Amino acid sequence: MIERSTYLQRDTVRPLVKPPVVPMEALLVGDLPQPPGWCYEPKWDGFRALIERKGESIEIWSKSGKPLGRYFPEVVDAISTIRNERLLLDGELVVPMGNHLSFAALQARLHPAASRIARLSRETPAQVILFDCLGKDDEDMRAAPFSERRAALEALHSNLGRSDVILSPLTTIPGEAQRWLAASGGALDGVIAKQSDLPYLPGQRAMRKVKQRRTADCVVGGYRKDAKGRVASLLLGLYVVQGRLDLVGFTSAFRATERVALATKVKAHEGGPGFTGRAPGGPSRWNPDKSGHYVALKHELVAEVVYDQVTSGRFRHGTKLLRWRPDKAPCQCTGDQLIREVKPAELIELGRRRLTINGSGEPSLRASRFRNEERTRDEHMAEELRNPKLDEHPRSNTEKDPADWVSGDDPMTGAQASYLTTLCEEAGEDLPPRDLTKAEASQRIDALRAKLGRD
Structure with a gap:
């Protein structure tokens, strides 16, 4: 029996300082599980977000338990328009940029300066894609089957009428999920499969995921x-x-x-x-x-x-060598091979899809056609978003232990992530996880520099 969630307590004044649950995760598999009893959703490529509300207090928690609300004030404002006094929702943060979703613009939002966050929230406002409802008002829904949680999310979303809070599409037809992947040109990160009777199991790999190759x-x-x-x-x-x-x-x-x-x-x-x-x-x-x-x-x-993904015209992470291509002319290796993130227009169209319950009690989906639109590149986007302060190594705190930095718990900067990637590459180690803090990143940098003999 799942214990009653702490977010259901009626304290609506105290700040939210600890994530109420650990997100449920998915196990990577080669093929989609087949019916009966399975539902399928797109796997979005953004920041996983647990959204908690207690009265006037709203926080967005990252997958690793870090607070993200201050970086996305416009999303907090959007959630505040929901009528329910208490909420716990699972979703994904994304940032539309021009003709596509931009992960680089999403990363740029993780900045210590409140003035920059305020400006970017106006210039590149984020959206949240919702795909699960863990609780609302006095009802803890984690033990409820997914079909009931989805119906509750559907009802909650139907009263919003906002383009920045999007309902993730869902189907019970595996062929439809495969068409999402094909129609997106590979822009989706993959497909998530959930059993319709699955309770929300925090921290467990209870879902299944098939990723794009x-x-x-x-x-x-x-x-x-x-x-x-x-x-x-x-x-x-x-x-x-x-x-x-x-x-x-x-x-x-x-x-x-x-x-x-x-x-x-x-x-x-x-x-x-x-x-x-x-x-x-x-x-x-x-x-x-x-x-x-x-x-x-x-x-x-x-x-x-x-x-896996492309950000600002580069592979976001290290790649895997599949094979040598002696049959391919080097001049044929052009940038138009790379897949961009899915477009906001497609995203909003997918968000309009609605889940219903059919006669057998299984979730089903009345889906409009998922259009595949031509994608464009954003070669200059990274430079436009660039902030010189992001290039500063956070050794301004050198007199302190990294764990005691004033901003040590903030997410690592783009500069730290880039430098860590280079050091890991040179040391032949696995790439760093995305959700390191500044302090953790600096400690990892120091360890790698020592390993490479650069101290």
Whole structure:
């Protein structure tokens, strides 16, 4: 029996200082589970958000339990228009930017300056996509089957009439879920499957998820070595402007035996121009010793890699080497292969879909057609959002232990995330999780710098 949630207590004045539950998670599987008894939803690519309301107090909790409300005041305002005095909702934060959803714009919202947050909340307002209702008013719904929780969410959303609070679509037909993936051109992150009688099980991988398999053919423009002189990572490039090879990411998940063969393979192609457009970064004001050095290669090697998402024209995370493509001409490796995030117009259309309960008691969906619209790139978006303060290493707190920083519990900055990615790449380690705090990121940076002999 699930205990009564603390959010149902009638204290509507005290600030919300602790997340009431840990989000339920999904287990990665190869194929969608088949009927009967399964429901399917899009897997959105944003920030997971638990939304808690007690009277006038509203907070948005991240997947890791960090408060996000102050970074998204417009979402807090939107939730305040819901009539229910007490709520606990599960959803995803997203930011529309021009013709698509922008993860970079979403990350830019995690900024310590209140004035910048206020400006961005007006210039790039966020939306929240809701997909579960854990409780409302005096009713704790976590033990209720998903079909009942979804019906409650449907009723709650029907009274809103807002474009910034969106109901995630749902179907009981696996073919419909597969069409979402096909129609989105790969822009959705995948599909989530839930059993219609599933209670909300905090922290458990009780759902199932099938992720998109996105691939791209890239020119290997160079490589980096680890501290022992072995191949640490291959640097990947695409031709975005004719004749210019831009760095778009890396791949580094190699076994020790594979690294030996890689060293032989890349050695034969050394001496080329490397990246002639956007190249690996150089020094910054918080990392002046970073040279951006890499071994440049001729534009001859083509590798097919598996990636997850694209942000500002780059792979957001490390990629997996799928195979070499000797049959592919390097000049054919262009940026138009990359999949953008799904568009707001599609998002709103999906949000208009409504769940009903059919005669058998199973959830069903009356769905309009999911249109596939042409996507555009946002090559200049990152520069437009750039704030020089994000480039400062948070060593302004060097006199203190990182755990005692004034802003140590804030999410890590974009600069920290970028630097950590580079260090992990060079050290041959797994990429850092997205939800590190500034303090955790700095501790990880120091450990990696020590490992690489840079202290």
